[in-house]
Amino acid sequence: MGAREPARPRLGVFKFASCDGCQLTLLDCEDELLALAARVDVTHFLEASSAVGTGPYDLSLVEGSVTTAEDAERIRSVRAASRRLVTIGACATAGGVQALRNFADVEEFREVVYARPEYVETLATSTPIAAHVPVDLELQGCPIDRGQLLEVITAYLAGRRPDVPRHSVCFACKRRGIPCVTVTRGTPCLGPVTHAGCGALCPAYGRGCYGCFGPSASVNLPAMIPLLRSDGMSDEDVLRLLRTFNAAKFAALEDGGASAEAPS
Structure with a gap:
């Protein structure tokens, strides 16, 4: 019998409170996405597939902020199942536009926006993922840059530190x-x-x-x-x-x- 091919790295992509724009940046990679799919096992990515895989994940990409108690619990589960966790986009790295609630009365917002606010359960603040679990890298942007995202993924596949500029x-x-x-x-x-x-x-x-x-x-x-x-x-x-x-x-x-x- 021939030698068994080594298992491909497992990639998970997760969404919290966000607009999905950063996940769409990954899907917009087009030709690069095909090459990437040949190198990794995309185990969990609901924006692209209804198939729900379980961990552990070699690399997890997390979009969105934590805005509910359920979010806070779920991100701890994602972190526990992830060898490396990278947050992508302004929501995941800074709380996003929804963090404007942090400077106002969230109860007033809820009363104005929703017809039946009593059915809406939310936290008083919108917080980045790093406020709840350790994060290996934050990839900033609204949305993120496609080139930077590909650099992060390929760098981790190659076992090196991603080269993402830190200048202004x-x-x-x-x-x-x-x-x-x-x-x-x-x-x-x-x-x-x-x-x-x-x-x-x-x-x-x-x-x-x-x-x-x-x-x-x-x-x-x-x-x-x-x-x-x-x-x-x-x-x-x-x-x-x-x-x-x-x-x-x-x-x-x-x-x-x-x-x-x-x-x-």
């Missing part, structure tokens, strides 16, 4: 030869404090960065916020700009030392 969007603008929209147009831009990964998409079209990829590795909000004000933004405008896709992460940075300069 400003570096991407320089590399692409994009003029600084703040200097040339006076346009407010979060590029100096935002993680690279989008390819400087908005500045390439003359728009300021909205912070879709969350804070970069080195962030100086006490210096950034006065610059935004000097570009004509009110305190309310600055607050709204910071509290969008990655509201909780930027707020944590404010609490960690920028609160004196942040609008109240």
Whole structure:
């Protein structure tokens, strides 16, 4: 008898509170997805297949934030069954847009949005996966970048550390030869404090960065916020700009030392 082929690494993809956009990024890999499917056993991925596999998983990709008590329990089960766990997207890494509830009264939201709010069970906050279980890598973005996702998966298959840039969007603008929209147009831009990964998409079209990829590795909000004000933004405008896709992460940075300069 011939030698048995070695078992392929098992991949699990899981969804929590999110819009599914980051899972769709994986499906949008198209040609690369075919090559990937030949290298891994996609054991659990409900966005792509109704087949429900069980762990253990060599690599788990988790999209979405924790917004219910059931979510908090389920992510612990996923972590226990996963050799490596990578969170993908702003919801999983920062609580997402739904983390705006963290700065308001969730009961008021529930009363306004739902016709029968008594049937809706939810936590008062939306929190990232890392607030509940250890995470091996956070892949930021809203949605994530397809190239970065493929790098993470192939790196773990090859047994090496993924090479994901930690610099800011400003570096991407320089590399692409994009003029600084703040200097040339006076346009407010979060590029100096935002993680690279989008390819400087908005500045390439003359728009300021909205912070879709969350804070970069080195962030100086006490210096950034006065610059935004000097570009004509009110305190309310600055607050709204910071509290969008990655509201909780930027707020944590404010609490960690920028609160004196942040609008109240």
